[in-house]
Amino acid sequence: MSNVKIDNLHIAGTACTPEVDFRFDIHRLSLKGESYPENAAAFYSRIISETREYLAGLTPDERVEVHVALVYFNSSSTKMLFGFFEELNQAALCGMRVELYWYHDREDDTIEEFGQELHIDFPEIGFHDIALD
């Protein structure tokens, strides 16, 4: 088990990329806004690799909170987000407690359904669906 502390990751949001606010020091990761970057693989691979590094340094009894409040994500972002949750599920399988807070507009069936999918595919992650008005 490593004790290396990795720096928090903050990326300001733009019209087509989400605000990334990963506070590894308090175990709270947050994604908020729009997601249709030109190259979703490039945008998310850094986020995924830093998260992987952070998770590898955690003690197994740690509790991690993940807040996702995306208004829209395109198909290639969807694929990358799926990979991101796969990493979190792996950590949960190793004993960490991962809680996912999934925010969406009450009317947005697509985002709500994707949340349900994640819940089915990654049962180790605690899932909290939050419909906003």
Added chain:
Amino acid sequence: MQDSKYYEFFDYAHQRDIIFYYVGYFSQNIISAMAETVRLNLEKSGVTGVTRRKLFSTFVEMAQNIVHYSADSLTAPDQTDEVRHGSVCIGRRGDKFFLLCANPVHVEETEALRNRLEPLRTMTLDEIKRAYKESLRAESPADSKGAQLGFLTVARDASEPIEFEFHTDGLSDMSMFYLKAII
């Protein structure tokens, strides 16, 4: 003004309830600016939330498909900020909306595109959703920037089978690829 042909063009578009039309080079900056305008336009015209989201999603998938796959590119193959040529159109017909996009493709690519799109035309919504889930879990082919998931997203949001066509002039090795979705 001597530009009566342009009046004809605008008049033609107006009569056909064209809400948005763009032809030219697509870059991510242009897509993002257009997407914001389209969203605002749909909000102001009182389109319901569900339809608005489907139109927006289809618009972004079509525009990004052009920026990644049009055969008419201004940028070098290894450049990351791509700029490619095509056109997108959003219109209204009765109580439905339609989206159309067009971009040139190499003739030898048409067969592969046809094989990807044709099955989507006969699939039920449940089958489309299942294929979408499978595609999400599958590793991407090396040459793909996510096109199959993009087409599945368009098919999922459309209320009728998607339509597509290739127009080849027989003179060049290019073919014009048209894709239409009714929301």
